[in-house]
Amino acid sequence: MQTSQEFSKAEKFWMNFKLYQFWRFIVLNLKILAAVYQSKRS
Amino acid sequence: MAKVVVIGAGFAGHTAALYLGSRIGRKHEVTVISNRDVFGYVPSWVWVGVGHMKPEKTIFKLKPVYDKMNVKFIHAAAKEIHPDAGNQYVLGDEVGTGKEVRLDYDYLVIAPGPLLNFAGMPGLGPENGFTHSICSLPHAIKTRDAYLALCERMKKGEKVKIVIGTGHPAATCQGAAFEYIVNVHKDLVKKGLRDKADILWLSNEPAVGDFGVNGVQIKRNGHLMRSEEFLTSVFNDHGIRYQVKTGVTKVEEGKSHWQNYEGEEGVTEFDFSMLIPQFKGQPFKYIGKDGEDISSKMVNPAGFVLVDGKYGLPYPELAQTPDAWPARYQNPAYKNVFAAGIAFAPPGPISKPFTNKNNLAIAPAPPRTGMVSGMIGRVVALNIADLIEKGEMTHSEPMTEMVAACIASMGDSLWDGNAVTIVMRPVVPDRKTYQNEFGRDLFTSHLEMGVSGAWMKFMLHHTFIWKFKARPGWTIIPE
Numbered sequence A: 001m002q003t004s005q006e007f008s009k010a011e012k013f014w015m016n017f018k019l020y021q022f023w024r025f026i027v028l029n030l031k032i033l034a035a036v037y038q039s040k041r042s
Numbered sequence B: 001m002a003k004v005v006v007i008g009a010g011f012a013g014h015t016a017a018l019y020l021g022s023r024i025g026r027k028h029e030v031t032v033i034s035n036r037d038v039f040g041y042v043p044s045w046v047w048v049g050v051g052h053m054k055p056e057k058t059i060f061k062l063k064p065v066y067d068k069m070n071v072k073f074i075h076a077a078a079k080e081i082h083p084d085a086g087n088q089y090v091l092g093d094e095v096g097t098g099k100e101v102r103l104d105y106d107y108l109v110i111a112p113g114p115l116l117n118f119a120g121m122p123g124l125g126p127e128n129g130f131t132h133s134i135c136s137l138p139h140a141i142k143t144r145d146a147y148l149a150l151c152e153r154m155k156k157g158e159k160v161k162i163v164i165g166t167g168h169p170a171a172t173c174q175g176a177a178f179e180y181i182v183n184v185h186k187d188l189v190k191k192g193l194r195d196k197a198d199i200l201w202l203s204n205e206p207a208v209g210d211f212g213v214n215g216v217q218i219k220r221n222g223h224l225m226r227s228e229e230f231l232t233s234v235f236n237d238h239g240i241r242y243q244v245k246t247g248v249t250k251v252e253e254g255k256s257h258w259q260n261y262e263g264e265e266g267v268t269e270f271d272f273s274m275l276i277p278q279f280k281g282q283p284f285k286y287i288g289k290d291g292e293d294i295s296s297k298m299v300n301p302a303g304f305v306l307v308d309g310k311y312g313l314p315y316p317e318l319a320q321t322p323d324a325w326p327a328r329y330q331n332p333a334y335k336n337v338f339a340a341g342i343a344f345a346p347p348g349p350i351s352k353p354f355t356n357k358n359n360l361a362i363a364p365a366p367p368r369t370g371m372v373s374g375m376i377g378r379v380v381a382l383n384i385a386d387l388i389e390k391g392e393m394t395h396s397e398p399m400t401e402m403v404a405a406c407i408a409s410m411g412d413s414l415w416d417g418n419a420v421t422i423v424m425r426p427v428v429p430d431r432k433t434y435q436n437e438f439g440r441d442l443f444t445s446h447l448e449m450g451v452s453g454a455w456m457k458f459m460l461h462h463t464f465i466w467k468f469k470a471r472p473g474w475t476i477i478p479e
């Protein structure tokens, strides 16, 4: 069942690169808010 | 003056109570009956379970919040519901005195969360068994103590086996177990003990990353990405072994017995194990006007409250019938009774169920996460307010239309912690609206991992506690 799939070095770098992650933090917040307000929230 | 009673003050019941209090609390009587006098912010119990958060940081007293929201609070455990017209009431036992309390209602919201069915699996659970749980605060504290004791053994050089996942073939809430396994890994790395532990993910999911919702699929730069590949990479990266398609069948001291999809039987040994139990509905008595048992009108065999869903469809048909999912969470027999959160009966599973050759059904039950529970609590509250004020309901939100965001913590450190941020639209696939094999909006749905997720998780803890305390602006914070 086990496979050898792993994250690449580049992916791991971006996951921990704080400046990029700060940008992602803003994007993720906006993305979640947009998705929630797009949904019915009737 | 109308009387509204809410049973339970968790994500669903407390949210419903806040909206009811703010909409109709001044003119009508809104009462919450809860067996605990505190609100528990359940997601952070993952961190309690590894000793990274003090238990008292995850709770706050309910009464002061209800006082300001015009909601009455009764600290009692509900036990009986009498829903027949003319004489509708809830009976409970007051916590501390054991005195019987009676609450008459015009509208009832049933939101007591799950009964943790440890009794359904021999040897499971922290009270009468050999495994741990993070599904209640006392359990999470006990788990933390056992985990820290295990760390002491490892510090002395002992090698240990840790097994985390689901403890029943029909368990749900895999997301919480996933967060716990990765937080344990991270904590052991920090303590310099990771090489002393063999960590195994043991789960009833059909695939890694299924989470009981048929996985999450997204399109990024034109490529399809699935949670299965993503989470497999997480496990491989962290050196966590995994075994899915497996239903635990019995637990003994240090041993989990299981069967898999192929019908093979096996035993996995452990020194420490946290396995999520099956969830059932709370075992209330439902009693008619002549004292007869009317449970069959109110709940399914597992004790979950029947609402406006289409029940009994076989999985292939259910998967193609988004309308089968309830939208108003209203009991069909008693129209003034609503259920919210884990308490409502879903029409069936979201993930594909499987029965092996020994007739063992290995099928994750559908999760009703905190966000989903909160959204249902809000819809139910607004509809009850509508019924009282206008005579008709104007709100609906089936899980086939809900967007849910979930941040799966993978270490709480704001410097080198991590989390997977998942956005799913909709929670339950709607193959009519989204005409791809997954029935999801692959553009809005999202899957991402990074330290920003750890910041989000930290922020959510504080934002939600702010919201649940009904502090200024609470209504603009989404559920």
Ligand SMILES: Cc1cc2nc3c(=O)[nH]c(=O)nc-3n(C[C@H](O)[C@H](O)[C@H](O)COP(=O)(O)OP(=O)(O)OC[C@H]3O[C@@H](n4cnc5c(N)ncnc54)[C@H](O)[C@@H]3O)c2cc1C
Pocket: B007, B008, B009, B010, B011, B012, B013, B014, B033, B034, B035, B036, B040, B042, B043, B044, B045, B046, B076, B077, B078, B079, B111, B112, B113, B114, B134, B135, B136, B173, B176, B282, B340, B341, B342, B343, B368, B369, B370, B371, B372, B373, B406, B407
């Ligand atoms: C460890 C863990 C981590 C999680 N993490 C996340 C996450 O990150 N994001 C997310 O969206 N979801 C998460 N979840 C799921 C989420 O916590 C649940 O979906 C949510 O708590 C369900 O809300 P509820 O109101 O239905 O039930 P609960 O929150 O369980 O609330 C039920 C309430 O009813 C009360 N009650 C019970 N019996 C009675 C009775 N007889 N009389 C009166 N009151 C009663 C209980 O004391 C409780 O206060 C997590 C779950 C766990 C276990």
